[in-house]
Amino acid sequence: MAAYRSLRLEKYFFRNNLNKRSILGTSAVLRGSYSQPKQNEAVDQRRQFSRHTGAKYGGRYTVTAIAGDGIGPELMGHVKHVFNLARTSAMRKRTCIGRDWSVCYRVADVPVDFEDIYLDSAHDADTDLAHAVLAVKRNRVALKGNVETKHLKPGFVSHNLLLRVSLDLFANVIHCRSIPGVSTRHGDVDIVVIRENTEGEYKSLEHENVPGVVESLKVITRESSKRIARYAFEYARQQGRKKVTAVHKANIMKLSDGMFLDTCRQMAAEYPELKFEDMIVDNTCMQLVSRPQQFDVMVMPNLYGNIVSNIGCSLVGGPGLTAGSNIGSDFAIFEMGTRNTGKSIAGENIANPSAMLMAGVELCRYLGLARHADVIEKSIWRTISEDKVHTPDLGGTATTSDVVHSITQKVQNEMRKW
Amino acid sequence: MASRILKSLFATVKISKTGTQLYSQDVRTVTLIPGDGIGPEISAAVQKIFSSAKVPVEWEAVDVTPVKAPDGRMVIPQKAIDSVNKNKIGLKGPLATPVGKGHQSLNLALRKTFNLYANVRPCRSIEGYKTPYDDVDLVTIRENTEGEYSGIEHVIVDGVVQSIKLITEVASRRVAEFAFRYAVANNRKSVTAVHKANIMRMSDGLFLQCCREAAEKFPEVQFDEMYLDTVCLHMVQDPKKYDVLVMPNLYGDILSDLCAGLIGGLGVTPSGNIGENGAAIFESVHGTAPDIAGQDKANPTALLLSACMMLKHMGLGTYGSKIEKAAFEAIKNKETRTADLGGKATCSQFTDAVCRYVD
DSSP, X not given: OHHHHHHHHHHHHHHSSSOTTOOOOOOSGGGGGTTSXXXXXXXHHHHHTSXXXXXXXXXXXXXXXXXXXXXXXXXXXXXXXXXXXXXXHHHHHHHOOSSOHHHHTOSXXXXXXXXXXXOSSSSOSHHHHHHHHHHHHHHSEEEEOOOOOOSSSTTOOOHHHHHHHHTXXXXXXXXXXXXXXXXXXXXXXXXXXXXXXXXXXXXXXXEEEETTEEEEEEEEEHHHHHHHHHHHHHHHHHTTOOEEEEEEOTTTSTTHHHHHHHHHHHHHTTOTTSEEEEEEHHHHHHHHHHOGGGOOEEEEOHHHHHHHHHHHHHHTTOTTXXXXXXXXXXXXXXXETTOOOOGGGTTTTOSOTHHHHHHHHXXXXXXXXXXXXXXXXXXXXXXXXXXXXOXXXXXXXXXXXXXXXXXXXXXXXXXXXO | OHHHHHHHHTTTOOOOTTXXXXXXXXXXXXXXXXXXXXXXXXXXXXXXXHHHTTOSEEEEEXXXXXXXXXXXOEEOOHHHHHHHHHHOEEXXXXXXXXXXXXXXXXXXXXXXXXXXXXXXXXXXXOTTSXXXXXXXXXXXXEEOSSBGGGOOEEEEETTEEEEEEEEEHHHHHHHHHHHHHHHHHTTOOEEEEEEOTTTSHHHHHHHHHHHHHHHHHOTTSEEEEEEHHHHHHHHHHOGGGOSEEEEOHHHHHHHHHHHHHHHTOGGGOEEEEEEGGGOEXXXXXXOOOGGGTTTTOOOOHHHHHHHHHHHHHHTXXXXXXXXXXXXXXXXXXXXGOBGGGTOOBOHHHHHHHHHHHHO
16 A cells, blocks of 8 residues: 555656755666767756656665765664664664554654665775776766775775765765754855856866875866756756856866856856856855855756855855755765764764655655655754754764754654645 | 063064164164055155154155167166165055056066065054954965966967966975964964865975975964865964964965954055065055045055064164054044045055154
């Protein structure tokens, strides 16, 4: 009965072209059209940003789960619990609300199966990485914790970076929103940071010319700039946003950031309803800490995106509250917005699970499970803003389990109305 | 024990690289570059305050507007270069960047001519000017000559551009050792190296290695290393965590402007560029504000605080602290604050107030 119900809901959402708040994914149609000539590049690119239609068997999606290091494994466990995949008796007891145990362990009942892949500091061989990439290619979506980068091995490239580059996840979208109930210095912040995710300063092309002189190459291409600009403007249009700000340093890096800026300007001409402005990155940082309410959607190359997204996340309350999506033409990986391993608080039950749960919410939206996503998101927000169950990073004393318990109860209450 | 007492007595005295201790009885000559726009009026304000505080400093004003050299290039006039080379210390107002080809950026030219390798920006919350951040007290030290701003860029094929970030051991070591010497001379407890060595292994790795080696030479200062994104994350939530930050060029540019934003913007932030052999040019980093030039509306705080930094660098720290305190008093009082800080005073009223507080 439950399986039929989820299938029926699925068909309903399938017909809807792009829910108002869904993350932009890609269509399977385009994959078959490589042999055809590109008639209209804009139309092709726009078709890329429709909904995900990946691995789905019997009405259930399979999602790769890469727990990573630090707080990743425990938070992944909580996400699985809220998604209704923890089937241990301990979990059952915690979520039982006095009814028959065979029924009461269900929480959000999300039709998702997780495939666990181990990629962390203990599993950091090339084969582990290849295995992880293959798993994400197979399932098309993943939920990920951060993998720690060990400095000791020379020539070791971050596995987080390699994963993103191999899967060509060109857009990193971080939505920083002020949550009522969280005390911050700035209110009414609603910024979407869209960051180019594959090139720029993160190309890892470095060499030592002579001992003591090192060069690192920053590469900017017109294709990638066009792609990320197109994504940013499409996102702004479809989400009903008003303004797009390009962040750059073209006064100093005239050729590289200059090309990025020109590409954004040309793209802005195709979206006359959206206001476009550009700002130099140091001025942007100054404005973000004095008047962050002026920003709407921001698009930028890789390194500036790293800085601006971290500033944006801390403006709304810290690394425990924002999720980040890495979107490509064919694949998507969802993770915490600030990509921290949280090594220092691992295993202490004080990490804030909201960021990882919100990543799960974005995952549901990407898969088209908007109703599940809304339920879980509403429960998270109500836990933080109404019940004010805050972990130490928000200035409270609750544990991770307290927060998850509160969210679970709210989700179960909501699900009973279905 | 005795050495600690001696050290605290001379805490505000900076020993120049040549080893000569700078005595406060000497009257030092300082090159003054008034600049454009509001530059002349704020420079005049600073000179007035210095004379009322009886600071033993003589001013030698020079103009750095580029002139045409015999070979056709536009260069800084030789008189200006000679002046700074002789005096070693300079105070610079805001310079307008002329639009058009043939001009080198003036700031870049000054930096190259005098080999100014470290940019120091102390950011302290100003009592009286309310921002969402109180109790900010940190210093950003940024490598000023290389890194991402080396200016080496080229188009490889149409649509692919490459920009080179250059990190050398010499420059990194120089700025790292300067950071620790600054921390010791100014009673700071810790130095944090900001980097992105998880992504840029070799370049930031080299910078980090130089910082680690410098840390070993100064065991009394605590040394920390942190990723750039972590620093940004925590800086916006709790700036009290940080003391002295040292980093390569690009990160320094962005972080120092971020810190300036925390305390109220570029209009109140001092800045100093330190070069080799004791040379240093202190400047205000805001723009020339041509729309309010000549209307007595300008705020000389940034240039004034930079001048106080200059006094501390020269060994005239007592005068520097006195003027700084007077300036903060004037800002605290709503009557004597300038318009950009939310007050009603004109530039001259603010200057007079500071002169009064100094006495």
